[in-house]
Amino acid sequence: MTTYKLLLLPGDGIGPEVMSEVEKVVGWLKRAGLADFETERDLVGGAAIDVHGKPLADETLARADAADAILLGAVGGPKWNGVPYDIRPEAGLLRLRKDLGLFANLRPAICYPALADASALKRELVEGLDIMIVRELTGGVYFGEPKEITTLDDGSKRAVDTQVYTTAEIERIAHVAFDLAQKRSGRVASAEKNNVMKTGVLWKEVVTRVHAEHYAQVELEHVLADNCAMQLVRRPKQFDVLVTDNLFGDVLSDVAAMLTGSLGMLPSASLGAVDARGTRKALYEPVHGSAPDIAGKGFANPIAMIGSLAMCLRYSFGLGEAADLVEGAITRALAAGARTRDIVGEGQTPISTAEMGDAILREL
């Protein structure tokens, strides 16, 4: 049996608590003989600043590069508000994404039936919701240069961020979206602001061409990003695969996640290009943040993190059956009434992070 090298980067806030629950599941997968892992733990974000003075040590990046997959908790928190911009906690995560070439961020927004009532939206609008947001993750305004603040002669300041996209960057993310759509409903919506942004013009042009040349059987719709945000609230089930740039993807995926009423439940995958050996770099993390306000209290929901492990089994290791087992156990634990505080309904008693992990293990 192949032994997979898994790097665990719990990070900050609730990251370590939810990662501990993943370790239980990893232990079970080993004992059950379903997969073999060699796991390492390392630091990222504020936790790395505290030890190394920067949010991603070079050794950690080297380990990440050597790993078969990375599981990350979350980064950031008020403790590090005062650190210089270049070494803020988020910079560690951004460097991992950029230096490992993790250009394709897959963010499923799925509404679990047991939780449909937790959504702010009316039940009938979100019940059965299953959107896959494909967000470009290594380009756009996140990394374009110049990105700087300069001081003008009169002492006032001028800040600049630059959004850059090339044909090649758009092509490869378009392929990811269309390939996914072929395995799903066969529908892709592409969101940009071509009426205001030149990157939007190029985005639309390239997506249109990739579609015409390779995926004529997929249904493609172009939608302006502002209208897309609106449509996500109005009638979310009209979307299946939604492809967009780094910044719009950041906002739209958060809107989509919130629709499901269960932010603490949603995993994500960040994937690199497929190399000559047929493998690709990959990082898996919950959509939620580090939630410093509830860190250490045992309130956090570990399902997004455990779901990230399931995505890892499926996308990185081809272990679809093991992934199904883990996801099935999550669904059954929920159906049996297990609820952390973020998803507790009227008349239900919340359980702790560790109890939720145990409830899932019992179902395995």
Place this chain on the structure above:
Amino acid sequence: MTTYKLLLLPGDGIGPEVMSEVEKVVGWLKRAGLADFETERDLVGGAAIDVHGKPLADETLARADAADAILLGAVGGPKWNGVPYDIRPEAGLLRLRKDLGLFANLRPAICYPALADASALKRELVEGLDIMIVRELTGGVYFGEPKEITTLDDGSKRAVDTQVYTTAEIERIAHVAFDLAQKRSGRVASAEKNNVMKTGVLWKEVVTRVHAEHYAQVELEHVLADNCAMQLVRRPKQFDVLVTDNLFGDVLSDVAAMLTGSLGMLPSASLGAVDARGTRKALYEPVHGSAPDIAGKGFANPIAMIGSLAMCLRYSFGLGEAADLVEGAITRALAAGARTRDIVGEGQTPISTAEMGDAILREL
């Protein structure tokens, strides 16, 4: 009595139909002796392209500059999809905003009690909702240079947009937001992505300083734009005044508008700086677009456009009482059951654009 010069720019799609209803109300205000107007009509957007070959003729800009206020319908539509980028319909609107210095875009998101059920959100989350989004409108990625697509040696392309903000630009929009908050609940939320963007870092810094120096009694909260989008869906009533940049404002104001369930109902104001005579340039327009699919059918809801006139009376002419009369008539017409198609409930019969205009006139 002062005679106000009002420039009407109906634009494209449903723009002309909804503008006709405004003209009825303007006629009534004159007849009732409440205000005197000199109105002119001119072209913008696709309608101007068809006649002048560009979306805003120089004479129209001169007229806009000379007017006391501008009412605009909407611009754009598939008919002009093929025109060169620099003369697309939206460029007419963007030039009006930029050349007239209309830097402050006020977008109220109000949930009308009679329409709370039309929202995708649960009634209790949106009933009584009253948010004022203050969007910076003449800076950011909309106008920064370079903004271009270049062809590389290998024939592929590279597109660039540039987001620029200066201290002065952020200061003046912050003042608008804090001044408004003082007349409202005394709370401001400021949204940016300082964890990724340098313009976000400067934005937060300047808003924090303006607050400390001039508005210590206002409550200020900083929120990341992605989280803000999420919170708007999760618990919208936590916000009162929300100040943000041009691009985030575009997306967040659309989300907020959609929450109210009545996009066809929401007006907006775009204001310039107050000059030596105490007046300011101003343009009023609905938040909704040109809706080419329903144009000419009499389905459009004229309330956002008539509400834009009411905002104009209040903000540009100091005619608060006349504005109250118009807004009161809208509320009563709705309470009496008048519904265009976009807001029709179960068991109700929709009326046409003109019938809605007449229903409002009857209440006046």
